[in-house]
Amino acid sequence: MIEFATNNWILRALILLVIFGIVAAVVLFISSATSRRMRVSRELAALGGEGGATSSETLTRQRTEGAWARIVNRVESAGLNLSDTAETEITKQLRAAGFISPSAPRIYTLVRLIMLFVLPGLFVGLSLLKAEPPSLLTLYLGAMTLAALGIYLPNIFIRAKAEGRRKEILNGFPDCLDLMLVCIEAGLGLEATLDRVGREMANTHPLISQMLSETTLLMRAGASREDSLRKLGENASVDEIRSFATLLIQSDKLGTSLSTTLRVYSAEMRESRRLRAEEKAHRLPVLLSIPLVAFMLPTMIGVIILPAVVSIIRELLPAL
Structure with a gap:
C-alpha cells in the first residue's frame, strides 16, 4: 500500500490535500475561538470605558451583522473596494428579493467575484488531475464558460427570488x-x-x-x-x-x-x-404540448411505421 502510494502521484496529491484540509480546519477553529475571545474582551472594555456609549460600532449592530457582512468589511479594510457603479440598481433588485441590509450590495459583488474565480479554478484543477488532461483550448473554453456562469448565476438567483x-x-x-x-x-x-x-x-x-x-x-x-x-x-x-x-x-x-x-x-x-389563475390555467395546454410533441409523438410515429418497415424488410430484401 505504501509502495502504491509512493508510485501513484494522484494518490499522493489526495493525501496531501487531506492533510492540508485537516491542518487548515484546526488552524481555523483555533483562530475563530481566539478572535471570539478577543472580540468579547473588546466589547467588555468598550462597555466599561467612558466612550462606550458613543462607540461607532454598537453591540446590537455586531449581533445583528451577519458573517458575510463581517467578511466584506475585512476584505474592504484589506484594500479591495466592493462598491459598484450601478449600486442603486443592485440595491433595488436586492430589496425586491428581500435583502434589505445596507451591506447587501457589497456582499452581492463579493459573491460574484468569488464565483468568477472559484468555478474556473475548480474546473482547471479537476481537469489537470485526470490521467489524460484536456487540451488548452478545452480548458480555456470551459473556464470562460464557468466564469460567465459565475457572474450571471447570482443575478439569476436574485431575480428568481424576487419573483417568488x-x-x-x-x-x-x-x-x-x-x-x-x-x-x-x-x-x-x-x-x-x-x-x-x-x-x-x-x-x-x-x-x-x-x-x-x-x-x-x-x-x-x-x-x-x-x-x-x-x-x-x-x-x-x-x-x-x-x-x-x-x-x-x-x-x-x-x-x-x-x-x-x-x-x-x-x-x-x-x-x-x-385573472392570474385563469392565465396560468390557459397556459397549461400550450406547456403540455411541448413534452407531448417531444416525447410521445416520435414514439407514436415509430409504433405506426414499424409494422410497415418490418414488412418491407421481409419482402423486398430477399428479392434484392
Whole structure:
C-alpha cells in the first residue's frame, strides 16, 4: 500500500490535500475561538470605558451583522473596494428579493467575484488531475464558460427570488385587505389595524406580517403616517403595494372612508388574482404540448411505421 502510494502521484496529491484540509480546519477553529475571545474582551472594555456609549460600532449592530457582512468589511479594510457603479440598481433588485441590509450590495459583488474565480479554478484543477488532461483550448473554453456562469448565476438567483417573493405577497395581500376591512369596520384605527393584522398573519403570510409589523413600529417610533406607509411600499418593492400605500395616504389626507377604500381595493386585488389563475390555467395546454410533441409523438410515429418497415424488410430484401 505504501509502495502504491509512493508510485501513484494522484494518490499522493489526495493525501496531501487531506492533510492540508485537516491542518487548515484546526488552524481555523483555533483562530475563530481566539478572535471570539478577543472580540468579547473588546466589547467588555468598550462597555466599561467612558466612550462606550458613543462607540461607532454598537453591540446590537455586531449581533445583528451577519458573517458575510463581517467578511466584506475585512476584505474592504484589506484594500479591495466592493462598491459598484450601478449600486442603486443592485440595491433595488436586492430589496425586491428581500435583502434589505445596507451591506447587501457589497456582499452581492463579493459573491460574484468569488464565483468568477472559484468555478474556473475548480474546473482547471479537476481537469489537470485526470490521467489524460484536456487540451488548452478545452480548458480555456470551459473556464470562460464557468466564469460567465459565475457572474450571471447570482443575478439569476436574485431575480428568481424576487419573483417568488412578489408572487407570495400578491397572493396573500387580498386576505390581508379583508382582515384590515374587518378591523376598520370594528372601530380600530389604522395603526391598531396594521398591528392586529400583522400578528394574525404571522403564520399564514409571514412576509406581509413582517412588512405590517415594521410599519407599525415606525408609527410608534414617531414617524408620520405618510412616511411609514411610503416606507411600506418601498420595502415591498411591489407596484400593487405601492399603490395601496398611496391610496391609504390619500384617504387619510382627504378624510374619506377607509372601509370603502379597502373594500374596493380588495375586490380589485381578488379580481387580479383570479385573472392570474385563469392565465396560468390557459397556459397549461400550450406547456403540455411541448413534452407531448417531444416525447410521445416520435414514439407514436415509430409504433405506426414499424409494422410497415418490418414488412418491407421481409419482402423486398430477399428479392434484392
